[in-house]
Amino acid sequence: xxxxxxxxxxxxxxxxxxxxxxxxxxxxxxxxxxxxxxxxxxxxxxxxxxxxxxxxxxxxxxxxxxxxxxxxxx
Amino acid sequence: xxxxxxxxxxxxxxxxxxxxxxxxxxxxxxxxxxxxxxxxxxxxxxxxxxxxxxxxxxxxxxxxxxxxxxxxxxxxxxxxxxxxxxxxxxxxxxxxxxxxxxxxxxxxxxxxxxxxxxxxxxxxxxxxxxxxxxxxxxxxxxxxxxxxxxxxxxxxxxxxxxxxxxxxxxxxxxxxxxxxxxxxxxxxxxxxxxxxxxxxxxxxxxxxxxxxxxxxxxxxxxxxxxxxxxxxxxxxxxxxxxxxxxxxxxxxxxxxxxxx
Numbered sequence: 001x002x003x004x005x006x007x008x009x010x011x012x013x014x015x016x017x018x019x020x021x022x023x024x025x026x027x028x029x030x031x032x033x034x035x036x037x038x039x040x041x042x043x044x045x046x047x048x049x050x051x052x053x054x055x056x057x058x059x060x061x062x063x064x065x066x067x068x069x070x071x072x073x074x
Numbered sequence: 075x076x077x078x079x080x081x082x083x084x085x086x087x088x089x090x091x092x093x094x095x096x097x098x099x100x101x102x103x104x105x106x107x108x109x110x111x112x113x114x115x116x117x118x119x120x121x122x123x124x125x126x127x128x129x130x131x132x133x134x135x136x137x138x139x140x141x142x143x144x145x146x147x148x149x150x151x152x153x154x155x156x157x158x159x160x161x162x163x164x165x166x167x168x169x170x171x172x173x174x175x176x177x178x179x180x181x182x183x184x185x186x187x188x189x190x191x192x193x194x195x196x197x198x199x200x201x202x203x204x205x206x207x208x209x210x211x212x213x214x215x216x217x218x219x220x221x222x223x224x225x226x227x228x229x230x231x232x233x234x235x236x237x238x239x240x241x242x243x244x245x246x247x248x249x250x251x252x253x254x255x256x257x258x259x260x261x262x263x264x265x266x267x268x269x270x271x272x273x274x275x276x277x278x279x280x281x282x283x284x285x286x287x288x289x290x291x292x293x294x295x296x297x298x299x300x301x302x303x304x305x306x307x308x309x310x311x312x313x314x315x316x317x318x319x320x321x322x323x324x325x326x327x328x329x330x331x332x333x334x
Contacts, residue, residue: 055264055310055317059256062263 010071017064024057090273094197094266113193114201121182121195129178150178154319161323165330172212173326176205177319180261184311187265188304196314197265199258206257209322217329228332257321264314268307275300 032050036043098110132147140148154174158166180196187194195201217225229246230239278296282289 051313052317052320055313056260059260059264059317062267063259065267066259066263 007071011068014064014068014071018061021057021061021064024060025054028053028057090270090277093269093273094194096198114195114198117186117193117195118183118201121179121186125178125182157320157323161320162327162330166323166326169326173319173322176209176322177315180205180318181312181315184265184315185308187269188308188311194265194269196261197269199262202258202261203254205318206254209257209325210254213322213325213329216326217332220330221332225329225332228328253325257318261314261318264310268303268310272300272303272307275303 028050032043032046035046096112096114098108098112099116100111102109102111129147132143135141135144137144151174154177155170158170158173162169183194183196183201186192187197217228221227229243229250231242231246234242275296279293279300282293282296
């Protein structure tokens with residue numbers, strides 16, 4: 001039973017990575033917006049870069065999810 | 075006691091992970107290995123035949139002024155060709171068939187996973203890791219064939235002070251070797267998390283709707299969220315196919331021009 005409880009706590013701690021992802025995603029979109037407002041004509045060209053950055057950052061957060069699953073189900 | 079058991083079976087039947095279960099459609103065994111034709115293989119076959127049909131039939135007439143269908147095929151072609159041109163350069167043209175196949179295959183599997191009652195083959199790490207390993211081994215071989223031992227320059231970026239070099243080389247080697255893992259896990263985790271999230275919110279609709287009239291009114295909220303999530307998941311499906319392909323292009327560029 002203690003092992004099960006420890007697993008739950010461990011999985012919960014693994015989701016702490018979300019704090020970093022939150023900062024990262026906010027940073028990406030915030031920087032894009034401030035850049036786009038300063039120079040709107042250059043904004044559409046950077047939209048794909050924005051999406052790549054979003055996907056790469058989001059994936060980092062999902063690695064934490066995988067770790068949480070590994071802790072819970074192994 | 076009975077009620078608790080019943081609730082447990084209901085909870086198991088609606089488990090959000092149930093959708094990822096691989097079911098063999100007919101059993102097969104080759105040299106002692108389980109090589110059954112599963113629902114995962116079935117969806118891969120469906121996607122490959124649909125995409126082949128889409129491409130071949132779309133380009134059958136290949137008119138100078140393309141129709142709607144031919145335009146769709148050409149947009150897809152031009153998209154991947156532009157990606158290779160921008161990231162690898164002219165020499166990358168040789169590898170266009172492989173990268174195009176990779177992109178179309180992943181995109182098709184991701185999008186097929188959004189159909190109701192379908193199966194997302196890319197939500198299994200075995201499928202993704204096979205593709206990622208293929209890319210990794212292929213890129214490493216190309217790098218060594220093109221540059222010989224000069225490919226090792228990739229691990230020692232120019233302009234790094236000498237005392238820092240051992241550490242940088244170590245970090246570069248580790249990051250190079252984790253490429254297939256991160257490539258595979260990124261796609262896998264995105265598909266897994268997205269589909270679980272959709273199932274969980276869809277489950278809220280059912281359990282709220284079963285709770286009477288007030289519950290049904292409240293169920294509008296998770297229903298709206300599910301609709302929004304479906305849109306987000308279609309975006310993620312396209313985006314992850316794009317990310318997988320563009321990372322392949324970037325790795326290929328490293329193999330072609332190391333030390334840049």
